[in-house]
Amino acid sequence: MDETTVLIVWVILLPFVGAMVAFILGPRKAPIVTIITSYCIISVVAALTWQVWKYGPQRHDVGGWVAPLGIALYADGLTVLMLIMSIVVGTLVSVYALGYFTDSSISSETGKANHRSKSSFFWVLWLFLWAALNALFLSQDIFNIYITLELLTLAAVALITLEGESEAITAAIRYLLTSLVGAALFLFGVAILYANFGTLELEGLGELVQTGSLSVVAIALITMGLLLKTALFPMHFWLPPAHSNALTPVSSLLSALVIKGSFYVLLRLWFQVFPLEVTMVAGHLIGCLAAAAILWGSLAAMCQKRLKILVAYSTVAQVGYLFLLFPLAAKETHGLGAWNGAIYQTISHACAKAAMFMVVGNIIRAIGHDRIKDMKGVCQQLPVSMFAFALAGLTIMGMPPSGGFAAKWMLITTSIQSGQWWWAVILLAGGLLAAGYIFSVLKYAFIKTEIVNVPLRPVPRCMEWAPLILSLLALLIGFTPMPLDLLRIGNPFPDAVTMEVVK
Amino acid sequence: MEKQIRVNQEKQKGFKIKPLFLALLCLTMGVCIGLSLQTTQVQPVDLAVIVQNELHNSGVTNPVTAVLLNFRSYDTLLEVGVLVLAAFSVISLRTVQLPRLEPDKDHIGSVQKCLVLLLTPVMIVIGGYLLWVGSESPGGAFQAGSVIAAALLLLLLSGYQLPLQHPKWLLRILLTFGFCVFLSVAMGTVLMGRSLIEYPSGWSGILILIIEATLTISIALILVAVVSGRVIENTECRRQNAE
Amino acid sequence: METMSLKIFYSLTSIALFGIGMYALFAYAHLLRKILAVNIMFTGISLFLVATAQRSSDSNLDPIPLALVITGIVVLVSATAFAIMMVCKLCEKTGMTQLPDEDR
Numbered sequence: 001m002d003e004t005t006v007l008i009v010w011v012i013l014l015p016f017v018g019a020m021v022a023f024i025l026g027p028r029k030a031p032i033v034t035i036i037t038s039y040c041i042i043s044v045v046a047a048l049t050w051q052v053w054k055y056g057p058q059r060h061d062v063g064g065w066v067a068p069l070g071i072a073l074y075a076d077g078l079t080v081l082m083l084i085m086s087i088v089v090g091t092l093v094s095v096y097a098l099g100y101f102t103d104s105s106i107s108s109e110t111g112k113a114n115h116r117s118k119s120s121f122f123w124v125l126w127l128f129l130w131a132a133l134n135a136l137f138l139s140q141d142i143f144n145i146y147i148t149l150e151l152l153t154l155a156a157v158a159l160i161t162l163e164g165e166s167e168a169i170t171a172a173i174r175y176l177l178t179s180l181v182g183a184a185l186f187l188f189g190v191a192i193l194y195a196n197f198g199t200l201e202l203e204g205l206g207e208l209v210q211t212g213s214l215s216v217v218a219i220a221l222i223t224m225g226l227l228l229k230t231a232l233f234p235m236h237f238w239l240p241p242a243h244s245n246a247l248t249p250v251s252s253l254l255s256a257l258v259i260k261g262s263f264y265v266l267l268r269l270w271f272q273v274f275p276l277e278v279t280m281v282a283g284h285l286i287g288c289l290a291a292a293a294i295l296w297g298s299l300a301a302m303c304q305k306r307l308k309i310l311v312a313y314s315t316v317a318q319v320g321y322l323f324l325l326f327p328l329a330a331k332e333t334h335g336l337g338a339w340n341g342a343i344y345q346t347i348s349h350a351c352a353k354a355a356m357f358m359v360v361g362n363i364i365r366a367i368g369h370d371r372i373k374d375m376k377g378v379c380q381q382l383p384v385s386m387f388a389f390a391l392a393g394l395t396i397m398g399m400p401p402s403g404g405f406a407a408k409w410m411l412i413t414t415s416i417q418s419g420q421w422w423w424a425v426i427l428l429a430g431g432l433l434a435a436g437y438i439f440s441v442l443k444y445a446f447i448k449t450e451i452v453n454v455p456l457r458p459v460p461r462c463m464e465w466a467p468l469i470l471s472l473l474a475l476l477i478g479f480t481p482m483p484l485d486l487l488r489i490g491n492p493f494p495d496a497v498t499m500e501v502v503k
Numbered sequence: 504m505e506k507q508i509r510v511n512q513e514k515q516k517g518f519k520i521k522p523l524f525l526a527l528l529c530l531t532m533g534v535c536i537g538l539s540l541q542t543t544q545v546q547p548v549d550l551a552v553i554v555q556n557e558l559h560n561s562g563v564t565n566p567v568t569a570v571l572l573n574f575r576s577y578d579t580l581l582e583v584g585v586l587v588l589a590a591f592s593v594i595s596l597r598t599v600q601l602p603r604l605e606p607d608k609d610h611i612g613s614v615q616k617c618l619v620l621l622l623t624p625v626m627i628v629i630g631g632y633l634l635w636v637g638s639e640s641p642g643g644a645f646q647a648g649s650v651i652a653a654a655l656l657l658l659l660l661s662g663y664q665l666p667l668q669h670p671k672w673l674l675r676i677l678l679t680f681g682f683c684v685f686l687s688v689a690m691g692t693v694l695m696g697r698s699l700i701e702y703p704s705g706w707s708g709i710l711i712l713i714i715e716a717t718l719t720i721s722i723a724l725i726l727v728a729v730v731s732g733r734v735i736e737n738t739e740c741r742r743q744n745a746e
Numbered sequence: 747m748e749t750m751s752l753k754i755f756y757s758l759t760s761i762a763l764f765g766i767g768m769y770a771l772f773a774y775a776h777l778l779r780k781i782l783a784v785n786i787m788f789t790g791i792s793l794f795l796v797a798t799a800q801r802s803s804d805s806n807l808d809p810i811p812l813a814l815v816i817t818g819i820v821v822l823v824s825a826t827a828f829a830i831m832m833v834c835k836l837c838e839k840t841g842m843t844q845l846p847d848e849d850r
Contacts, residue, residue, distance in 0.1 A: 589824030
């Protein structure tokens with residue numbers, strides 16, 4: 001039996017408390033409240049990580065009611081890694097937002113008031129988003145997961161609308177409608193599962209669900225719902241406008257964390273609950289979509305004229321890499337490599353993409369636009385930012401030594417070992433295309449200009465260094481096996497490994 | 504705007520293949536789900552029996568309330584979080600030209616004014632009854648909250664004002680009151696060394712009632728806020744101006 | 747036997763509602779209609795859950811699906827309210843009540 005711990009609870013409660021305090025105290029105190037809250041969350045998650053490291057997976061039965069009656073919270077190596085990922089990205093985005101929302105150049109009174117109200121809403125909504133993410137990562141009950149997904153979506157949509165222009169609102173409406181449809185499909189699947197197996201707890205469901213037309217339909221509905229929310233090709237149509245029209249800190253959060261939430265749920269359900277016979281066939285179907293996402297997303301990114309939407313399309317492509325896990329892990333013996341690769345990709349993409357969006361924000365702040373062709377000389381003005389962009393680009397392309405390289409290397413070796421070489425070709429082609437769009441940006445940014453005739457606006461130092469730290473972290477993940485050791489705690493493939501040894 | 508409508512009307516005359524295709528798609532999906540349901544199995548786990556067996560420990564006698572506020576109270580906590588978040592998101596949109604909930608004073612007939620004044624106390628009593636009865640038969644915080652919200656909206660529609668704007672922090676406190684109380688109970692149980700929202704034995708009935716009562720107030724106000732938007736609009740604008 | 751056929755009737759109705767909602771969501775461009783369509787889809791799911799609460803074996807209702815329905819309704823109400831407010835805002839900004847690239 002897993003250890004029980006009360007630390008899990010605080011990971012969820014703290015951001016909620018922070019959000020309420022920030023809401024009641026009002027706009028002036030909100031940033032301080034957020035900083036204090038994130039400090040508390042960091043310490044709690046550090047303690048939780050230590051416990052998981054030392055004693056294995058932890059669980060907590062809410063209300064003292066043991067599942068299936070109650071709801072269980074559960075933390076294993078994967079959960080802890082995801083929590084750490086959201087802390088790293090979240091804290092640095094908060095630091096970035098401190099600079100972003102103190103814009104000294106706005107002169108008019110109404111402009112200032114508008115800016116201040118945006119900032120106050122940002123902090124509270126971000127704390128809500130954080131709470132939703134933490135609750136999602138820790139949940140072990142399929143209906144509870146549904147509520148956390150809704151909380152996550154609503155917070156994300158509200159954050160997009162903060163920008164206030166009609167493009168952002170259109171994108172937000174599209175996002176909300178799409179993800180409500182996703183939620184409906186998911187909930188219908190959950191209802192069918194409950195009607196037939198009588199439990200909502202993941203572990204119990206995993207033991208009960210068998211192959212049959214019923215579970216096929218339920219799995220299809222749930223998977224489709226989650227794919228809509230994760231924006232896998234061709235369900236990605238909402239992502240580029242939503243991510244490119246939001247405020248910069250919001251774009252970073254959306255691309256780095258929010259889509260990972262629904263992906264995480266898919267991982268949990270796919271490998272913990274659903275029977276292998278179904279997932280094997282469906283896995284290859286998802287693999288085809290993933291391949292299309294990688295190629296199409298990269299090509300679309302290459303065609304873009306503006307930097308922010310280019311980065312958003314790059315997210316579409318990078319989401320494809322995550323889903324290559326499903327065909328690769330269908331052969332049980334090779335599952336572990338693909339599993340590790342996909343999670344490495346999740347983490348390194350989170351860091352790199354957040355950094356990239358921040359750099360785009362800096363460029364827009366400094367030169368007032370993000371047209372790629374007119375970015376000559378940006379490198380002279382924002383050396384730190386452009387360095388961060390190039391480093392993050394390394395991870396996106398999958399060049400050694402970086403987190404992205406480690407991830408893609410693991411995926412490629414698994415695909416060759418399991419005899420599915422065609423996925424390796426897609427992976428390599430995707431890397432080349434990524435190099436294409438990253439270099440097309442760097443080409444213009446590194447052109448040296450003699451005279452700078454555009455008056456540049458200053459960029460606060462914290463806005464320059466936050467992306468640099470993130471992209472350095474994305475690079476460093478490639479050097480350390482720490483995440484792998486953590487992932488081994490409670491991964492779904494121990495049987496596969498032992499089976500091979502027995503044979 | 505009118506041109507747009509005319510263009511749309513012209514377009515709609517031609518035969519469209521898209522709706523037909525969509526209808527077929529939705530039909531196929533429905534048939535697939537329907538066919539799969541034919542193979543309904545007997546449930547291996549019967550939660551209804553477990554709930555019945557544990558009901559005497561839950562502090563209430565209505566099984567649905569027991570599930571909502573004891574066995575799966577964590578779901579309810581998050582769900583109230585969603586409500587508060589929705590209210591907050593609506594505030595953050597700060598729409599100015601909302602559908603007016605402050606109708607022309609001339610158009611409100613005396614019958615309406617009189618009827619609303621008669622109905623409001625009745626509806627509030629019904630809300631209170633629903634809240635109280637929730638512990639043993641169908642009812643509870645959400646039902647009570649929506650009835651009270653309807654009463655408040657009727658008042659607003661008939662030209663009355665809610666006295667919520669005056670201390671500018673009052674509305675913020677009231678909107679989040681229920682959620683804050685629920686969160687504090689949750690934290691209290693954890694600090695006492697129990698599980699999350701594990702009520703001390705003997706206290707569950709009264710704690711559930713307190714949570715439900717505070718939730719009712721907040722839910723009613725959140726629903727009013729979300730529907731009307733104006734209540735909040737005024738306070739928020741004033742607050743901004745004050746700063 | 748009677749409860750069984752009633753249950754199947756409810757389930758089929760709920761699936762029909764879900765399908766109608768989905769069709770309407772894609773077929774109509776007006777955003778209010780789309781929001782209503784999503785609501786119809788969720789109503790279908792609620793009906794399905796209510797139908798599962800009735801067991802054929804005994805007269806006891808399973809309270810869990812009923813609680814899930816209440817929770818689901820509250821979540822849906824929040825999302826709907828926010829969506830309608832966004833449509834109001836969009837209408838206020840651009841005068842449009844549909845997404846720009848929808849032709850109908």
